[in-house]
Amino acid sequence: MADKKLRFIVGLHACMENVRVAPQHVREFYVSHMDQVHSPEWHELLRSVKVKPKVKPTGFFKEMAEGHQGIAIGSDYWPKIKTPGATSRVVLLDGIEDPHNLGAIIRTSWLMNVDAIYVTERRSVKLTPTVHKVASGGCEHVPIEEANLQVFIKELKEQGYWVYSFSDKTDTSIYQTNFNNKTALVFGNEEKGVRIPVIRECDGLLKIPQAQEGPSYNVSVSVGIALSELNRQIGWS
Numbered sequence: 001m002a003d004k005k006l007r008f009i010v011g012l013h014a015c016m017e018n019v020r021v022a023p024q025h026v027r028e029f030y031v032s033h034m035d036q037v038h039s040p041e042w043h044e045l046l047r048s049v050k051v052k053p054k055v056k057p058t059g060f061f062k063e064m065a066e067g068h069q070g071i072a073i074g075s076d077y078w079p080k081i082k083t084p085g086a087t088s089r090v091v092l093l094d095g096i097e098d099p100h101n102l103g104a105i106i107r108t109s110w111l112m113n114v115d116a117i118y119v120t121e122r123r124s125v126k127l128t129p130t131v132h133k134v135a136s137g138g139c140e141h142v143p144i145e146e147a148n149l150q151v152f153i154k155e156l157k158e159q160g161y162w163v164y165s166f167s168d169k170t171d172t173s174i175y176q177t178n179f180n181n182k183t184a185l186v187f188g189n190e191e192k193g194v195r196i197p198v199i200r201e202c203d204g205l206l207k208i209p210q211a212q213e214g215p216s217y218n219v220s221v222s223v224g225i226a227l228s229e230l231n232r233q234i235g236w237s
Helices: 012-021 040-046 060-061 101-109 129-135 149-158 198-203 220-234
Strands: 007-009 028-033 069-075 090-093 116-120 144-147 161-167 182-188 204-206
Touching: 007 012, 012 040, 012 069, 012 129, 060 069, 069 090, 090 101, 090 149, 090 220, 101 116, 101 129, 101 220, 116 149, 144 149, 149 161, 149 182, 149 198, 161 198, 182 198, 182 220
Parallel strands: 090 116, 090 182, 116 144, 161 182, 161 204
Antiparallel strands: 007 069, 028 069
16 A cells, blocks of 8 residues: 555454564554453464553544544555566456445455455555454455556466456356466446456456346455355365
């Protein structure tokens, strides 16, 4: 993302995963009461954290995000993009604006072995505390980067990736597609979908079948369905 100095994480599971993965990167630590970190698991984790938790009133956490669970961490740890292997999955998000959608996509991508998520530089929600809460630890494992998708898709194709965009304006189902071991999947804005200039750079346009015409899957659900089929074909490792 643009500013990689410090990101704020809220929520019990999200904060715990950050401390588990990168305790030395915790720079700020706040709780609504010390009982939040009095469990045996927290006691073990905190041995590696240099910053002691500070007690803050509930209003402090509400200003960050709803559903904060009375715990927040400021961390300067950012997962790094690794050199892709023979099998690689990449998710491109063209203008996702709802933090709950982005958080759910990150969590699913973590569990589906996605190597990285790329979001548009504009018209995209950033890694807010709410995104961290919904991702429930996924932000500690999946690198999130900004990119000009039209340019970046060209770069991916040069690296051997096949790139597919999702839309209801095609008859080609994901279940009729043989995915390449290096695949990038593009998902669009909650209302407008993937922009036409981005679609033009892709290798193909796919849809996810549904029983009813008119309504559509939530974008985070679409990501889960598509990644599940991708993993079924190319394997989970």
